[in-house]
Structures are given as structure tokens and as C-alpha cells.
Amino acid sequence: MKSLRFAVPIALMALSTFAFGQSDAKKSFDQLKTLSGTWDAKITVDPPMPGMGDGGKDQVSMRVTSRGNALVHEMRDTSKPDDPAKIDHPVTMFYLDGDRLLLTHYCDAGNRPRMAARVSPDGKTVEFDFLDVAGSTQYGHMHHAVFTLIDANHHTEEWTYMMPGDKPMHAHFDLTRAK
Amino acid sequence: MDREWNDSQPIYRQLRDRVVAMILDGVLKEGDPLPSVRTVAAEYRVNPLTVLKGYQQLVDEQLVESRRGRGMFINTGARNLLLQGERQKFLAEEWPRVHATIQRLGLTPQELLDAAASSVLKVDEAERDTAPSNDAKEKPKP
Numbered sequence: 001m002k003s004l005r006f007a008v009p010i011a012l013m014a015l016s017t018f019a020f021g022q023s024d025a026k027k028s029f030d031q032l033k034t035l036s037g038t039w040d041a042k043i044t045v046d047p048p049m050p051g052m053g054d055g056g057k058d059q060v061s062m063r064v065t066s067r068g069n070a071l072v073h074e075m076r077d078t079s080k081p082d083d084p085a086k087i088d089h090p091v092t093m094f095y096l097d098g099d100r101l102l103l104t105h106y107c108d109a110g111n112r113p114r115m116a117a118r119v120s121p122d123g124k125t126v127e128f129d130f131l132d133v134a135g136s137t138q139y140g141h142m143h144h145a146v147f148t149l150i151d152a153n154h155h156t157e158e159w160t161y162m163m164p165g166d167k168p169m170h171a172h173f174d175l176t177r178a179k
Numbered sequence: 180m181d182r183e184w185n186d187s188q189p190i191y192r193q194l195r196d197r198v199v200a201m202i203l204d205g206v207l208k209e210g211d212p213l214p215s216v217r218t219v220a221a222e223y224r225v226n227p228l229t230v231l232k233g234y235q236q237l238v239d240e241q242l243v244e245s246r247r248g249r250g251m252f253i254n255t256g257a258r259n260l261l262l263q264g265e266r267q268k269f270l271a272e273e274w275p276r277v278h279a280t281i282q283r284l285g286l287t288p289q290e291l292l293d294a295a296a297s298s299v300l301k302v303d304e305a306e307r308d309t310a311p312s313n314d315a316k317e318k319p320k321p
Binding site for chain 2: 043045047048049058075076088089090107108109110139140159161163164165167169171
């Protein structure tokens with residue numbers, strides 16, 4: 001009986017921690033889903049590269065699929081026809097895995113890194129840390145991503161690609177909703 | 180540059196290899212600018228981040244430098260740097276295979292030297308045939 005007195009609160013605590021974690025991840029996932037749509041992107045990179053951020057037309061599209069179980073993110077101009085043999089746009093899938101919000105990035109370098117989400121205290125920034133990678137990393141891999149929600153029509157994305165030799169290349173996307 | 184990509188390597192790496200080939204062939208000379216990221220992305224219908232990765236790889240290899248606000252330029256000494264690398268790569272990766280074939284066929288050093296001299300002669304002849312003749316240059320104007 002005595003042991004039950006301790007076991008019940010511990011079980012309840014474990015259960016509430018799990019429930020909190022799960023709802024936290026779900027909250028972030030739901031928030032990311034609100035980004036569904038097409039976005040015009042202004043890209044700047046670090047190390048700086050001339051000719052970027054000069055008003056060229058880049059687009060990102062996001063859509064919810066699989067009965068709400070996945071969010072698809074594509075770095076491509078949706079107005080152009082897709083040719084999977086030639087066009088190299090990367091695809092990222094966001095999904096819940098138990099109490100975690102994960103992403104899998106399908107890179108044209110042929111590998112598939114997974115990253116796990118951390119949310120800022122104000123809930124507006126979702127940061128994805130590298131978890132593991134499937135496939136060869138001989139030609140580098142996507143390593144880190146940060147999504148910051150500004151308002152319904154603006155958000156930013158930071159993507160860090162790890163070049164061979166572990167040299168990071170950061171790309172910053174300022175995104176404005178197109179539709 | 181060829182617009183077709185193969186499946187053996189990521190596009191950014193193939194882009195890097197094409198620029199390297201153009202430097203080695205003398206198509207791109209030291210100090211020459213590279214086309215902008217946007218131009219390459221639009222012309223070859225690739226993601227600008229892919230072009231960036233290709234260019235960044237060239238910067239990491241010290242073959243290209245980025246000049247703020249002006250663009251990307253082939254570095255001084257880039258061709259020599261590449262030749263050094265390519266020679267080392269040949270000696271480390273290809274030469275052992277070539278050497279094994281020579282051994283297997285029992286080719287003598289003299290036979291190899293003769294073959295090399297004959298190849299040089301053929302290249303010289305081909306260059307002479309394609310060069311404009313002196314007669315044509317000195318032809319008086321009507």
C-alpha cells in the first residue's frame with residue numbers, strides 16, 4: 001500500500017510530462033501548418049555571395065497533406081513545371097513522432113537528414129537540431145533549420161548546409177505570402 | 180556548359196566540376212568573372228541554393244574569390260592549384276591502374292617513350308593543320 005502511495009503520483013507525473021511534451025510538439029506543428037501556401041522569398045547567404053537578395057524570384061511552397069499528419073515544404077517556384085530528373089528543389093517533410101516534432105529533409109545531395117524541434121519561450125521560433133542522417137554525407141548535408149513566425153503573411157527561415165569538411169553555409173529566407 | 184546532369188553526383192558538385200574543367204581548358208582565365216548565381220540558376224533551371232553550394236565549394240578550394248558587390252572571380256594561381264591537385268589525383272588514383280596494365284603487357288620504357296613521342300608529334304601536326312598559314316596572313320590587300 002505504501003509503495004502504491006508513491007507509485008501513483010510518479011505515474012501521474014510521468015503521464016503529465018508526456019502529455020505536456022506531446023501537446024507542445026503538436027502546438028508547434030499546428031503553428032507551422034498555418035504557413036501552408038506559397039511564399040515569395042528573398043534569400044541572403046553567409047558567407048555572402050554577390051547577386052543574392054537582389055530581387056530574384058524564389059519561392060517556397062508549403063502544404064498540409066496525409067490527413068494533417070504531414071506538412072510538405074518545397075523550395076521551388078510552383079509556377080514552373082516540375083521535372084524531377086532535372087529540377088533539384090529540396091523537399092522537407094514535417095511530422096509528429098510521439099512527443100517530438102521532426103523534419104526529414106530530402107536533399108538533392110541524395111541524403112535525408114532528420115532534425116528535432118525546440119520551441120522558443122514565446123512560441124514564435126521553432127528551431128530544428130540535427131538528429132541523424134540516412135544516406136551518404138560525402139557531399140555535405142542540411143544540418144540545421146530555424147522557422148520564425150512574424151505574422152500571417154511573413155515569416156523567416158534559416159537553413160544551414162554543412163559543406164564537405166564541415167564548413168557551414170547559412171541561407172536566410174525572408175518570406176512574404178504570395179497566396 | 181552542358182545542360183544535362185547525371186545521377187552520379189549532386190548537381191552542385193557537377194557544376195563545380197564544369198567550372199574546374201573550364202579553368203583547366205583555359206576557357207575561364209584567372210581574373211575572369213563567373214556568371215551570377217541568378218543567371219546560372221535561371222539558365223540551367225536549378226535551385227539558386229544549388230549554384231551557391233557549387234560556388235561555395237570553389238571558394239573553399241581557393242579557386243574562386245568573392246568580391247563584395249562585384250561578383251565571383253577566378254583566383255590568381257587557380258589553374259596551377261588545380262593542375263597540382265589533378266596531377267596528384269592522377270598519380271594516386273589512375274597511375275596504379277595504368278602501371279598495372281603496363282606490367283601486365285610487358286611494355287618496355289623505350290616502347291612507352293616512343294608511344295609518347297608519337298602522340299606529341301600527332302598533336303603538333305594537328306595544331307599546324309588548324310593554324311592559319313603565313314601565306315594567308317601576308318596576302319596583300321586588293
